[in-house]
Amino acid sequence: MADPQSLRWPAAANPAIAAAQRNSGFGSDHGASRPIKAIGEQLDNGSNIIATPELFDAYEVFAAELAQIFTQPWLAVDHASRLAADGDYVRADIGSRSVVLVRESADQIHALRNACLHAGYRVCEAEAGNATHLYCVYHGWSYALDGRLTDPMLQPK
Numbered sequence: 001m002a003d004p005q006s007l008r009w010p011a012a013a014n015p016a017i018a019a020a021q022r023n024s025g026f027g028s029d030h031g032a033s034r035p036i037k038a039i040g041e042q043l044d045n046g047s048n049i050i051a052t053p054e055l056f057d058a059y060e061v062f063a064a065e066l067a068q069i070f071t072q073p074w075l076a077v078d079h080a081s082r083l084a085a086d087g088d089y090v091r092a093d094i095g096s097r098s099v100v101l102v103r104e105s106a107d108q109i110h111a112l113r114n115a116c117l118h119a120g121y122r123v124c125e126a127e128a129g130n131a132t133h134l135y136c137v138y139h140g141w142s143y144a145l146d147g148r149l150t151d152p153m154l155q156p157k
């Protein structure tokens with residue numbers, strides 16, 4: 001018999017997320033634990049697992065997913081076949097982060113933080129496409145496909 005409490009997320013390593021879990025009552029008899037308990041009861045009964053909509057709306061579950069899954073060192077984002085030609089790129093928003101995967105050449109694929117060095121604005125708004133460089137529309141800084149800042153106005157004379 002599965003203990004519904006055993007289905008709780010482990011304590012968050014991130015103190016802010018752990019505090020959010022404590023403050024929300026996550027893991028107690030109210031709040032987000034209800035849909036988790038329901039899954040535990042379904043397991044106990046040997047029935048099919050049906051996740052309730054509340055499970056997908058619970059901030060505490062989202063915070064736990066960020067801490068336990070989406071902030072881990074390696075994540076598979078997409079298949080390299082989506083970057084078939086030089087200059088092909090795909091934007092991926094993972095948790096609260098945005099990255100750009102870009103093929104610079106046949107043997108060079110880069111994963112770049114999707115944030116401008118100037119003030120952090122996204123350098124890639126489209127979900128996918130092809131480009132010769134990345135360009136920040138906020139103030140016009142431009143970047144090579146390997147992430148190097150290439151704006152000629154910013155080069156030393």
Ligand code: FES
Nearest residue numbers: 116118119136139
């Ligand atoms: S934030 Fe990108 S150029 Fe200013």
